[in-house]
Amino acid sequence: MALPQDPAPRFQDYARPEKLVSTGWLAEHLEDPGLVVAESDEDVLLYDTGHIPGAVKLDWHTELNDPVTRDYVDGAGFARLMSEKGISRDTTLVLYGDRNNWWAAYALWVCTLFGHPDVRLLDGGRAKWGAEGRPLTTDLPQRPRSDYPVVDRDDSQLRAFRDQVRSHLGKPLIDVRSPGEYTGELLHMPDYPQEGAVRGGHIPGARNVPWSRAAAEDATFRPRSELTGIYEGEAGLRPDDDVVVYCRIGERSSHTWFVLHYLLGYPQVRNYDGSWTEWGNSVGVPITQGEKP
Amino acid sequence: MTATTLGPRLQEVVDDFTGVGEQDRLALLLEFSAGLPPLPARYAEHRDRMEPVPECQSPLFLAVEVAADGTAHLFFDAPPEAPTTRGFASILQAGLDGLPADDILATPGEFSSQLGLTGLVSPLRLRGMAAMLARIKRQIRDQRG
Numbered sequence: 508m509a510l511p512q513d514p515a516p517r518f519q520d521y522a523r524p525e526k527l528v529s530t531g532w533l534a535e536h537l538e539d540p541g542l543v544v545a546e547s548d549e550d551v552l553l554y555d556t557g558h559i560p561g562a563v564k565l566d567w568h569t570e571l572n573d574p575v576t577r578d579y580v581d582g583a584g585f586a587r588l589m590s591e592k593g594i595s596r597d598t599t600l601v602l603y604g605d606r607n608n609w610w611a612a613y614a615l616w617v618c619t620l621f622g623h624p625d626v627r628l629l630d631g632g633r634a635k636w637g638a639e640g641r642p643l644t645t646d647l648p649q650r651p652r653s654d655y656p657v658v659d660r661d662d663s664q665l666r667a668f669r670d671q672v673r674s675h676l677g678k679p680l681i682d683v684r685s686p687g688e689y690t691g692e693l694l695h696m697p698d699y700p701q702e703g704a705v706r707g708g709h710i711p712g713a714r715n716v717p718w719s720r721a722a723a724e725d726a727t728f729r730p731r732s733e734l735t736g737i738y739e740g741e742a743g744l745r746p747d748d749d750v751v752v753y754c755r756i757g758e759r760s761s762h763t764w765f766v767l768h769y770l771l772g773y774p775q776v777r778n779y780d781g782s783w784t785e786w787g788n789s790v791g792v793p794i795t796q797g798e799k800p
Numbered sequence: 801m802t803a804t805t806l807g808p809r810l811q812e813v814v815d816d817f818t819g820v821g822e823q824d825r826l827a828l829l830l831e832f833s834a835g836l837p838p839l840p841a842r843y844a845e846h847r848d849r850m851e852p853v854p855e856c857q858s859p860l861f862l863a864v865e866v867a868a869d870g871t872a873h874l875f876f877d878a879p880p881e882a883p884t885t886r887g888f889a890s891i892l893q894a895g896l897d898g899l900p901a902d903d904i905l906a907t908p909g910e911f912s913s914q915l916g917l918t919g920l921v922s923p924l925r926l927r928g929m930a931a932m933l934a935r936i937k938r939q940i941r942d943q944r945g
Contacts, residue, residue: 568924569920574919
């Protein structure tokens with residue numbers, strides 16, 4: 508059975524306050540049956556240096572991706588993974604991670620493609636939990652195996668593929684990368700590896716709103732009024748827009764997808780996970796360079 | 801000369817990794833991570849004297865000193881919240897620090913693929929180690945003029 512939602516007043520302005528929990532709420536509910544906490548980090552070893560007591564590790568790179576096809580695991584693979592972690596279909600799954608929850612948001616998006624009914628993010632992620640001096644442990648949880656059902660992944664509502672983005676040109680697109688990546692001056696994040704795009708720039712018509720605009724200093728999400736100012740005031744989105752978000756491989760844009768879909772409540776937001784590593788290398792697709800959309 | 805051989809110390813590290821099962825390999829990488837020696841003061845207080853390695857997922861800084869006797873000493877710095885990057889640095893430190901510079905130059909650039917970590921850590925993350933080694937070699941060549 509799903510756990511109660513976090514009644515924290517600061518979440519109540521968001522369109523879907525039940526998608527977030529605070530560190531205080533999580534600390535109170537850690538022992539509750541029906542809850543599984545999962546850590547998803549950029550660094551594959553960070554969990555092993557210490558994690559929230561009872562949390563399982565969920566690695567975006569080695570577990571959520573199919574090892575052969577450039578795609579996520581299928582329904583059977585997801586069921587196997589969730590069962591191994593002791594997660595049931597009726598589990599309240601709380602995800603958190605490093606880097607302002609990039610990878611946790613990515614994992615949440617993938618879980619949502621499989622329609623997991625109750626999956627939430629820990630607002631502020633690993634950084635806030637640690638900054639508050641809350642406990643971390645290297646003890647590995649002993650969760651009994653569960654029997655997660657095989658559910659087909661539904662890519663039709665929340666995920667965009669390259670050709671869908673081509674036919675979307677002219678409608679709202681948000682590029683969440685750094686300004687240098689957007690203009691084409693840089694082919695990768697500042698201080699990050701070149702991940703193999705042969706051209707720099709952005710998808711024609713995309714507005715640049717770096718993902719980090721949505722995060723406050725303590726890694727929590729900004730209040731709804733500020734988010735509205737950024738995405739509607741500055742970037743010109745409207746709540747009924749059909750929006751596609753993208754970045755480099757789809758992880759930073761999962762963070763923005765979460766903001767637009769759950770915090771601002773836009774019904775039609777898709778994440779283009781092929782992102783710039785696909786678009787910037789594709790034969791025959793147009794790009795735009797420079798500061799203009 | 802084509803670089804094809806691992807020195808005995810680096811070979812020992814590779815054998816340590818490939819001699820254990822997959823889960824123990826990650827535990828071993830974590831041990832390496834914890835064992836990365838702290839920086840001497842001349843770098844700890846002067847990070848600007850170190851070279852950043854942007855190919856690593858998390859910030860890593862390295863420095864190389866080629867001594868008069870032709871041996872090379874390696875220094876690395878990466879934050880505790882980047883244990884994988886620290887682990888990679890520590891492997892290079894354990895396998896190469898203090899060796900004759902020529903031996904380091906002869907280390908195959910793709911040796912990281914021999915550690916048995918590709919499936920556990922992902923090829924993307926492993927790229928950082930190859931980049932560190934490439935920069936170490938370049939610094940050695942630069943310093944020797």
